[in-house]
Amino acid sequence: MRSPWLLLLLLLAPVQAAERPLKALIIDGQNNHKWQETTPVLKKLLEETGLFAVDVATSPPKGSELSGFLPKFAGYAVVVSNYNGESWSPAAREAFEKYLRAGGGFVVYHAANNPFADWKEYNEMIGLGGWGDRTEAAGPYLRFRDGKMVREAKPGPSGHHGKRHPFQVTIRNPKHPITAGLPALWMHSQDELYDSLRGPTDAKINLLATAYSDPATGGTGEHEPMLMTLAYGQGRVFHTTLGHDLESLSCVGFIATFQRGSEWVATGKVTQKVPPDFPTAGRLSMRK
Helix, strand or coil, rough: CCCHHHHHHHHHHHHHHHHHEEEEEEECCCCCCCCCHHHHHHHHHHCCCCCCEEEECCCCCCCCCCCCCCCCCCEEEEEEEECCCCCCCCCHHHHHHHHHHHEEEEEHHHHHCCCCCCCHHHHHHCEECCCCCHHHHHHCCEEEEEEEEECCCCCCCCCCCCCCEEEEEEEECCCCCCCCCCCCCEEEEEECCCEEEEECCCCCEEEEEECCCCCCHHCCCEEEEEEEEECCCCEEEEECCCCCHHHCEEEHHHHHHHHHHHHHHCCCCCCCCCCCCCCCCEECEEEC
């Protein structure tokens, strides 16, 4: 007959394991966006799911020596990049590649697709990038035409956006755990609608959502990628181009997709329900 103490331990062990939060790391410190404002919001959004315990690794400021900036990626279920700055050291690059290749999770947030144009593996991870001295050598554009992704290899700038404005997001893959149950069309708050992003042709992109880049607001007239997932080794990547500032981070569409995307890269599934205040095709939904 088993000891009552042993039975008690067996009963409690799974409960304790289930309640242990996943470790998340946000990287910031250099960015042409206001990371001092957005990082606390990203941290709050992760923590309010009840799934994550969040640390922040802040790099030295621009122009400083970065050889000592070596975040310890191992042990984190997800790394969120809010970084758009100078190149990391070879040691930091190698450590991050190893982390993700071995099954880590990575969330590419907004301008985190701008840096590291010369880092081949990073461009494979993010799938599409802009600015940062990227040219057509970085790969073709990716657009969505006639119901499918189209890669367009032609000269031109890499990375652009028109004036900030509210715009409609279209779900292109409603079966993915991140987008399952979301409205097919929903309004996103005023934001930078990224366009003309380029990336390697062999990047394993699963396009989740697009938005029409309207020439009336300075756009391309193309349906441009907004949300996507990728595989890198055994790792999972969620890439969102949304979220320029506090206003765009207040959109429930951004909040829910960021939270769901973070859970998916960490665990491979999404347990969070679609919030009842999620925006619709004709209605914005904002939270303070």
